[in-house]
Amino acid sequence: MPSDEEKAPTEFEMRSCWLIAEADGRCVNTASVSAPNDSVSAPNLPGMWPHRPSGQLLLHAGMLQRCVLHPNSLRRYVWALLGMLYLVWDVFVIPLQICELDGDSASYLSVTVAVMLYWCLDIVVQSLTGFLTSDGCVEMRPAMTARRYLRSWFGTDVLILVSDLVVFLGLDMRLLESAYATRAGASSLKMIRLARLVRLLRLMRLQQLRDLSDNLVNSYFSQSVLLCLRVCQWFFSIMVLNHFVACAWFGIAKYSSSETTWIRSALAGEVDEGSKWHSYVLALHWSLTQFGPSTQNIGPTNTQERMFACAVVFVGLGVFSVIISGITSAVNQLRLVNMETVVEESNMRDFMTSRGLTATLYGSIASFFKNAYSKVDGRILEGDVKVFSQLPISLCMQMHEELYMPKLCTNAAFGMFYQQHHELLCRICHTAMSEHPVLAGHDVFLPTTEATHAYYSTSESLVYDHSAPAHPKGLNDFSMERRRRSISRRCEVLATDSWLAEMALWCKWMHRGHLQAKATTHVFGLDCREVEAIVIRADRGTIFGMRIFAILLVAEIERMELMGEVLNDLPVELDVSPGRLPAGPGG
Known part of the structure; x- marks a missing residue:
């Protein structure tokens, strides 16, 4: 005579995509797959890419391939950031060296050597850095990256490097000064030191690094932060421009043959001519007053200084207007964001x-x-960006893979089958996953309603309240105590990176509790019906392991409820490993 558990009808109807039909060659039930077997490595889904997709990596099989950097990789960004720091160093130090405001130049020699070595290595790095092609693919083949670099920046970089080497040997190592010291006067030596201006050619690399910095900033910061950084960029430009003008103003007085200069003038106040730092601060103050409505007690005292002051005032009129308009435009755009x-x-x-x-x-x-x-409104959703609707399907799938795949693989089942069914999971990310805003106090789902989505939480802003379930079937003394402990925990705050109602992916599921947002947040939803449609269209032989996993999982859930367990929408910790899955129909 059958037992009570065998008489009780199941409440969990499996989704049709996980059922094993006669057309597969054999029928499988939970009893026939309970024995452990080796896991099957299913082939990839055929026909995933009908043509070369946008965003595809073009690689070479040689040994040199491992040395090629992805154009958007972290290592590439770190290397570019180091180059930006060296350029900032050059912007501030080179004018000081030209005007002999740097004090003991020997203290800068080690940094100069490091900068020279960096730009030497940068030629190799540039030739082994991938790039984006016109069709959106990433070219990573060493021959193609080297050819592109030879046709673009190679000549300019070599010219800059050779000029740096000449200046380094002639001035930093003092070879030219020692050679001409006995034959040239002081004025000739001053002109030789002006050769350090050649190092300003390094600033041409700013254009080369600008695209990298823009990509880096756009990848990690919001629009509001970008606009604030743009305002800071304008202020930094003002500081650099005034630094150059101040050094030039000091250099005119230092190299002037006139006996009266602004440094020696009584208008400058009590100035120690031997104090270079004090003189530089006075020159910087004078420079700042030329670009803004402020006053100072320093003025030109000879023809050279007066001509330079007129040129600075003329340039300042245009520069001041451009900078003010740029800052105003950035602030207005910041206001438009909100x-x-x-x-x-x-x-x-x-x-x-x-x-x-x-x-x-x-x-x-x-x-x-x-x-x-x-x-x-502070978080932009995919639907808010109109250009995304015009992207190629292959590029859109790659974007969805990077957005959703890390979250999808936190689910135990999908993470287990990531290697075997990678392309199937890419389709799920592209079609079935989406992001939804949830306002504070709003309900994500209510109890006893049909579950159509599985939810992924990214914050601790969701609260799950599960009411007392109906009296379970087959309740015994052992399960009664576990049931009491489960019912006592009615309200739980969902942890970060947790799934909810994931059983709806495998069977028809009714929500067992109430999910509400205690603060405004975003959740990621996985449409179970879309997943079912994708799996139905897939080759049923290749996903044999996932189907057996679904059967084992649903059977375990049925057993738990028959034993008196209190089931809800929270994640279920089960030991259903790939080792328990049988080989495919052909294995």
Whole structure:
């Protein structure tokens, strides 16, 4: 006579995509697959890429391939950032060296050698750095990257490097000064030191590094942060320009043959001519006053200084206007980023004022707007970017893979089958996964409703409340105590990187609790019906292991409920490993 457990009908109807039909060559049930077997390595899905997709890596099989850097890799960004720091060093130090404001030049020799070595190695790095082609692919073959570099920046980089080497040997190592010291006067030596201006050719590399810095900033910062960085960039430009003008103003007085200079003038106040630092600060103050409405007690005292001052004033008129307009434009764009929230708040205020609603109600709605609704607009969703709808499908799939695959693989089942079914998971990321904003206090799902999505939480802003379930079937004394412990924990805050209602992926599932957001957040949803449609279209033989996993999982859930376990939407910790999965139909 059958037992009570055998009489009890199951409440978990498996999704049709995981069922094994007669057409597969054999029928499989949970009893026939419970014995452990070796895991099967399924082939990739055929026909995934009908042509070369956008974003594909073009590689070579040689030994040199491992040395090629991806154009957007972290190592490439770190190397470019080091080059930017060296260029900033050159921008500030080279003018000081030309005007002999650097003090003991020997102290800068080690840094100069390091900079020279960096730019020597940079030629090799540039020739082994990949690039994006016109069709969106990433060219990583060493021969192609070297050919592209030879046709673009190679000649310029070699010219800059050779000029640096000449200046280093002639001035930093003092070979030219020692050779001409006995035959040239002081004025000739000063002209020789002006050869350090050649090092300013390094600034041509700013254009080369600009695209890399833009990609780096755009990858890690929001639009508001980008606009703030743009304002800071304008202020940095002002500082660099005034540094150059101050050094030039000091150099004119130092190299002038006139007996009266602004340094020796009584208008400069009490100045120690031997104090280079004091003289530089006075020159910087004079430079700043030429670009803004401020005063100072320093003025030109000879013809050379007056001509230079006129040129600075003339240039300052244009530069000051450009800088002010640039800063104003960046600030206006920063305001436009939050303009939608400002307009919504204004419309809400006008509506409630015109309808004569109470101040209490207005305060409640305004509080919700400031604490919940207005904070959602700070995160841009994929649907808000119109250009994404025009992307090639292959490039869009690559974007979705980078967005969703790390989250999808945190699920135990999909992470287990990542290697065998990578292309199937890429299709799931492209079609079935999406991101949704959830306002504070809003419900994600309610109990006893059909589960159509599995949810992935990225923060601790979601609270799950599971009510007492119905009396389970086959309840015994052992499971009663475990049931009491489960019911006692009614309300739980979801941990970061956790899944909810994942059983809906494998069978028809009714929500067993209530999920609500205690703060404005975003959740990632996995559409179970889309997953079912994708799996149905796939080759059923290649996903044999996943189907057996689904059967084992659903059978285990049924057994747990028959034993009196209290089931809910929280993640279920089960020991269903690949070792328990049988080989495919052909294995």
